[in-house]
Amino acid sequence: MSGRENDVLLVIGSGLKVYREYLVAPIHRRAKENGLDLILINNLKPTWQHRYFDEIVVANVFDGEVMGAAAREVVARRTVVGLMCWDEPLVLDAGLLAAEFGVPGLSAAGVRGCRDKELTRAALTAAGLPQPGFALTTTVEEATAAAARIGYPVVVKPRAMGASIGVVFAADEAELVTAFGVARAASEVDPGPYRASVIVEEYVSGPEISVDGAVHKGEYLPMFVARKHSSDEPYFEEIGHLVDADDPLLRDHELVDVLARAHHTLGVEYGITHAELRLSPRGPLIIEINGRLGGDLIPFLGRTATGIEPGEVLFDVSVGRRPDITPGRRAVAGIRFGCPDHDCRLESVRVPTEAPGLVAASPMAEPGTSLRLPPGGYLARHSFVVCEAADAETCLARLDIAADLVELTTTPLGPPAPDAPFEMPAGLLDVDE
Template structure:
């Protein structure tokens, strides 16, 4: 029998470096609403104790075990909402929300977020601008698809985040390597989506991301991040800038495209992170993720606009329409430090003082091996976050602060072709 306690169930806390600021705000919001926060986590908690009223440790990547554990908690307490911001766990979290009868992305919605092929198919059928694409099981199918679509093409796994395994192929020779990289990368993802790769038309134009809230299907944009990528022909994200006064927040075509895309996918309640290319044909949805943005983008959004994504997450999980009001008019940006080659890190030192510096941190411990694509991804040794009154000054401050980062590292040989992909540090909850 359930107790009189009402709880918000959180599936995975994420890493302290990336997610503590969200947890802090979510916990405060939940308690103001009279609810406790209960966590199901992958490894033994440390910093999480300050924010959660109850913590259960299980292998959250065993979805059956996760569901059983969640049901045991629901038998003891009244679950009034489910929260999740870790990409590999958004699907079981949405399934649990549906089972418990609380607001969530919806089952069709989470499949549209998690399965890139399903999303492409449904958005195309819904009349939204989309690239030519095909799901391919082997290299022969990939060659045929690329020939039909036309080079250059992007080759990607069906269901991974953080641009892992995503490669640009300009011709048939590059396609051979790109297909192998994408297919190999898919093997670390969810079992139903392993093997093969999506081949799709390369959309030309600047890339942005938009974090927005959904309340009963109504799309509420919060902030836009302008993205900077590197490590060509891969798509490593090396920085983002959020401007509270970004004109795209008032662009009717972009906002209509985002609202239509969420309706087509059937996303109902939650927060999403939509990635969009601004092409000469109009905004093109690259993908919609069923969670807040990574890379500290929500922190940038809060710093620049005053909107607190942790509070918004709790509101939508409880079925309440969030108050999305930008009460600040600033600019905030992040720049990640990458090595020039695969390396063994001995030490990382970041600046403590620089113009506009908000925070900076090493991202790896001494003794960590960083591997660039295709042997590894998100090979970041540090980040700096700066704020300013305008985007140009913010970019200049990011460059200046990044130049103050000091890295002592030893070059190591790249992994051989076909070696097992190393999951990047910081992608999953590995705090101990």
């Protein structure tokens, strides 16, 4: 034996097992087939990750300097040929490291353009792509003036958060003042350069969708479309998604052209992105482009509906290969999140093991977890169910049945203290111990 070490694919942050093991398993398989080792830099002591990674470095990945030092230490002793990250708070630093190491990635310009919503808006507007009117603000006075220029109603959002956290609809100035406080408080959680700033933008009507697509040498390759189901205004929390392998939007030349032009404008070179759009009266309008795979198990829905393996696609683009995104099956898959209708403490939750078309179901919070609705909290999810069917109508009906089978015990919670600091929702960060 030569004793030569394998080249390495570096992964920044694994995420929760229930959310990300379905990605990690095929990435591990693909790495072994190609003679690569997998090294994970993770924020907490690993558990389930051991079976998939050849080495795990425990470091605070939410501190950019600590993450960078840990990654450079790996690069100093091993040959790193690719780097991947799918956790929104880590995408910017991970993308900049990929550019520094000279491995395939979004590019420095691309990852900044995806992470910074204000930069996204400015770049796409300058390129002539349809965008809502917008302004970046740091004070309520600036926000009020911006809304007056743009015209009500408006949407107020943190500059660089995800999962609709801190996103609020405002119909008039009184609502704007409240909405600015909510968005500003949420923005303070971001440890990066975009904290404490808020975007005010024109409200655009129309159905919401997301598109997960791969990018190889700047070529945009759409994989699947998810139809989004959101809570009522003024908040835009996502309560479900539906992916149809035969969605006609995948053949909509205007939509695909808008997405391809947007990625080119932002300078995205390699990777997978999650683009969110409104199908507005003016045509498909990009709300944001995230430099990662979609959350909310949307890639799992995509795999279930289309047969496309997102983990394998991510592996390919991360090592500079053009992926195969040919669908292997034609079905419809959907997810429904269980959310309480009032603030409560979760005492117990039991999900169904059998239901028509049931693919997966899981609790999303531990007993004792406080579940608060906006603006006191976000993503107050106690469980999810995933179902599949041959058509969208049947899939939605199956989701109704499965969701009704979730058994829940809660106790009421009083209102949060007026000065209580914003906290990230339970279940978003990897807390496996």
